[in-house]
Amino acid sequence: MRIRHCLAVIGIMCTAVLVAQDKQISLEDIWSGEFRTQGMQALHSMANGKQYSVLNFDRASRNSSIDIYDYKTLEKVETILNSADIADLNGFFDYSFSEDESKILLTTNSKPVFRRSTLGEYYIYDRDDKTVTKLSDDLVQEPTFSPDASKIAYGLNNNLYVKDLESGKVTQITNDGKKNSIINGITDWVYEEEFGFVRAFDWNADSDKIAFIRFDESEVPEFSMDVFGSDLYQTQQVFKYPKAGEKNADVSLHLYDLNSEKLSELKVSKTYNDFYIPRLKWTNDEDVLSAQYMNRHQNELDLWFINAEDNTSKLVLAETDKAYVDVTFDLTFLDDDSFIWTSEKDGYNHIYHYDKSGKLINQVTNGDWEVTNYYGYDEDVNTVYYQSVENGSINRDVYSIKLNGKNKERLSSTDGTNSASFSADFTYFINTHSSAMSPSTYTLNSAKDGKVIKTIIDNKDVVEKLDDYVTSxxxxxxxxxxxxxxxxxxxxxxxxxxxxxxxxxxxxxxxxxxxxxxxxxxxxxxxxxxxxxxxxxxxxxxxxxxxxxxxxxxxxxxxxxxxxxxxxxxxxxxxxxxxxxxxxxxxxxxxxxxxxxxxxxxxxxxxxxxxxxxxxxxxxxxxxxxxxxxxxxxxxxxxxxxxxxxxxxxxxxxxxxxxxxxxxxxxxxxxxxxxxxxxxxxxxxxxxxxxxxxxxxxxxxxxxxxxxxxxxxxxxxxxxxxxxxxxxxxxxxxxxxxxxxxx
Missing domain, CATH: 3.40.50.1820 (Alpha/Beta hydrolase fold, catalytic domain)
Structure with missing residues (x-):
């Protein structure tokens, strides 16, 4: 009787396993998120280099929190903010710190404009006095702290504004913004889509100047789309969209000086016809702005340094290509005002180091393979961190290399796709690895040698779930x-x-x-x-x-x-x-x-x-x-x-x-x-x-x-x-x- 019972149980178990392994993946499974993996949302490395913050969301209570974890132990050490504790907040879904981390900008509501652009409702949380202040009663675009955290600049109705966070005073710094005509400091449709950015303004290091791009799209042809909605009559969305061969927006570079309250145009000492300004970024010098100018064919890219005090300019670097030059966000200024730049001028995308005058110091990486991501430079150990496909073009690995191009080291150890998020002091990095055989795994690694210290998230539950399904x-x-x-x-x-x-x-x-x-x-x-x-x-x-x-x-x-x-x-x-x-x-x-x-x-x-x-x-x-x-x-x-x-x-x-x-x-x-x-x-x-x-x-x-x-x-x-x-x-x-x- 006992033997029969055991055999029956074993039989049932075997049948259950066979049935489970025969489970078919349905379309409903896929689009209901059945196989969704867990990640680390809004990961931010704290300035001390020892901690990081993430955004956690409690689905049951609908509350959001910003939690700080210790890199070394991976233990939570502090909850900076929980929406349940603040009456004015129903929750938030994104956040960003000021440079000194004394204030946090919270995104509580947003409305999409195009692929990357949104109109949002924002609150400012002061970590010192624990107060929450609404940025604006309007839905605004691209709010950005000044480096000293005393002000926030943002776009509204095609104009730029600055809010003083101590006095609450709001200053409108441009006045000519007009829908489908003039845009100040926010990119037009085609820049947003193809150059990959929305915020077309930048604070200088002293927080007293804002440089921005102005788009005059008044002569750009309009495109309209019917919006059918649910009302009796449809409406139309009308926006400027330059199709191939048609008129682009005329772009110009401008400066607002907060001390003098003056607005001026910045010009370079070269005449361009029908051109783009795909990037602008202040250097470490509070008076020197970098701007990239590109011809319409996009086979010539010029890097300019512009002195905002006397409006003089210097052409620092000029790249050309028989086909086109790629625009990236990799430009990085070092403490001595030399800079990191990436280019495929030798046939593959690599990292280069130039002095502040634009003279090549050396090519940092070299080989018949591509650098796919530039992570940063640690001045203390003179080391550059990057991602590349050196280990085969279908794989990604994390590497370190000295600025002189020597002592290259592979920091990731498992084949597949590896990406890194480094601590502010480059002591640690959180490596995200996945392959066709394994879901995303987040590990804490040493930036010195790449060794795994601890696993943070392994998504084994997804693997276990898939074990029940027929897969290939x-x-x-x-x-x-x-x-x-x-x-x-x-x-x-x-x-x-x-x-x-x-x-x-x-x-x-x-x-x-x-x-x-x-x-x-x-x-x-x-x-x-x-x-x-x-x-x-x-x-x-x-x-x-x-x-x-x-x-x-x-x-x-x-x-x-x-x-x-x-x-x-x-x-x-x-x-x-x-x-x-x-x-x-x-x-x-x-x-x-x-x-x-x-x-x-x-x-x-x-x-x-x-x-x-x-x-x-x-x-x-x-x-x-x-x-x-x-x-x-x-x-x-x-x-x-x-x-x-x-x-x-x-x-x-x-x-x-x-x-x-x-x-x-x-x-x-x-x-x-x-x-x-x-x-x-x-x-x-x-x-x-x-x-x-x-x-x-x-x-x-x-x-x-x-x-x-x-x-x-x-x-x-x-x-x-x-x-x-x-x-x-x-x-x-x-x-x-x-x-x-x-x-």
Missing amino acids: QKEFSTISVNGNDLNMWMIKPANFDPNKEYPLFMYQYSGPGSQQVANRWNGANDYWYQHLAQQGYIVACVDGRGTGLKGRDFKKVTQNELGKYEVEDQIEAAKLLGKRSYIDEDRIGIWGWSYGGFMSSNALFKGNDVFKMAIAVAPVTSWRFYDTIYTERYMTTPQENPSGYDENSPINHVNKLEGDFLLIHGSGDDNVHLQNTMRMIEALVQANKQFDWMIYPDKNHGIYGGNTRLHLYTKMTNFIHETLGDKRELKPEEEKVKSQIKG
């Missing part, structure tokens, strides 16, 4: 395409049988300098690919020519011809994969989003003998419809390069469509406008080509909110099943020919 390994390899060894990953069904043939579904993005084949943990799309593998598909991704982290020449080969070499590589890769015995070459599909949608459309049209279906989400269908800064960086203007624009835009190849095509867009996409899809639809209709399409009302380029993502991926999944899922029965003679070719 992401296999990394290279594939030789058009004379290049391209990085590739592939996901096969868990019950893969090499004697069977499977449909192939390819994903790519392919934009200049991008990377999709990376050794890192799953994003939401990766779980979708696992779901498709469960359904019997092989999913693959190939990074073709034009993508990043393999050097300048590999990345910039697509110059003036976006969509030519990248498409050729995807078509050829699909052909090669289709020859593999386990892939059904009659059932190959491809998809992509944004640039990837541009690519998948082109691949289906130009590779109509290879691809049987494609999905394009929010695609650019002609580069004539996209913005100046991004498009002209790679293509110059349509007036200069009409063939480059037209010969590789999918809208001009719709007559070649033979397979199945699903076109998807959000009507509120301020980035890649719905115009792209509407013009594509019209071209397809006039070519008498049948296709499927879906518009998501008022959704932006990300197409999300509520059930939107679940609906979108359900629609795409169903389309894949309909077009690739049912194998066409081949005639015996076709099957024979096919097997001979593959053999």
Whole structure:
């Protein structure tokens, strides 16, 4: 009786394990956040170098707190602030310290403007007297403490303001701001999107001067989008958007002196026509401002030092490139006013050290690999910290090196994607590691030698949860395409049988300098690919020519011809994969989003003998419809390069469509406008080509909110099943020919 009972229990347990391991990843699982990993939100290293702060949120009470932890012990040593203790706060979701950490700016409410910009409600918390003060009754932009924490500057209604935190006095320092005309200190749409910043003003070291960029966009063409909402009549969003070849905003550099209360324009001793100011930053000298000027083609970048006292300027560094020069945030001024700069002038992105006059002291890093992140410089030990792909282009590692380029040391020890957040004194760093096999793990490491001191977060619960599901390994390899060894990953069904043939579904993005084949943990799309593998598909991704982290020449080969070499590589890769015995070459599909949608459309049209279906989400269908800064960086203007624009835009190849095509867009996409899809639809209709399409009302380029993502991926999944899922029965003679070719 006892033996039987034990056997029965064992049987039940075995059955339970088998059932658990057969669990399928559903679309509902993915988009409900079932596999969400834990992270460290709003991590800030305290100035003492011994502690760090994070933002913690209690979902049950809806309270937020800023907690300080000790690096050495990882124990919480203090709660600076808890929203439950302050009557005026219902909670906050972000924070930033003043430079001396005496005050904290709390974000309590925000409203998105574009991708990076928001209008927000802010409060100032004084750590000394424990008081909370509302910054403004208005929703403002980019509030920033002065270095001495006595004032805050911010943008409101296209003007700049300064609030004195002791007296409460607010000074409006510009008065000509006007919607869709003049913007002071906040970037316009195209700068925000393509140069990656919103705050176009900066405090000097003495907190008595503010430099800012002024945008005159009065002559920039307007773009309008219907906002359908829920009212009886729709409204319109109207904003300035310069499309390729059209008028940009006129930019100028200005200075406000808080002592004299005077506003003046800063000029450099060179005449520029049709130019950009993509970066401004004060040097350690309170009177010297650095500003980067770039020509419209973006193949010349000048670094200027401007003396704000006498308005004199000096050209310190001039970079040129046959294609384009990348703009970064890596410029760092050292105590002696020499500076760190990154450049790919030797063919790969590396770190350089210049003296204050712009004379090269030395190239700090060197090799046939790319620096992917610059973390900082520790003057005490004369050491630079950075991230690179020296350990293989699909991996990222953290390194240290002396400023003279010697004694390089790998500080991360596990292959995959490693990134670092250093303590203020560079004693420690928190390393975030993930790979295709392991989720994000946060560890405390010694900056001296990289040794792991303690694990902070390991996300083992996600691994344990996934153990219950049927999953497949992401296999990394290279594939030789058009004379290049391209990085590739592939996901096969868990019950893969090499004697069977499977449909192939390819994903790519392919934009200049991008990377999709990376050794890192799953994003939401990766779980979708696992779901498709469960359904019997092989999913693959190939990074073709034009993508990043393999050097300048590999990345910039697509110059003036976006969509030519990248498409050729995807078509050829699909052909090669289709020859593999386990892939059904009659059932190959491809998809992509944004640039990837541009690519998948082109691949289906130009590779109509290879691809049987494609999905394009929010695609650019002609580069004539996209913005100046991004498009002209790679293509110059349509007036200069009409063939480059037209010969590789999918809208001009719709007559070649033979397979199945699903076109998807959000009507509120301020980035890649719905115009792209509407013009594509019209071209397809006039070519008498049948296709499927879906518009998501008022959704932006990300197409999300509520059930939107679940609906979108359900629609795409169903389309894949309909077009690739049912194998066409081949005639015996076709099957024979096919097997001979593959053999």
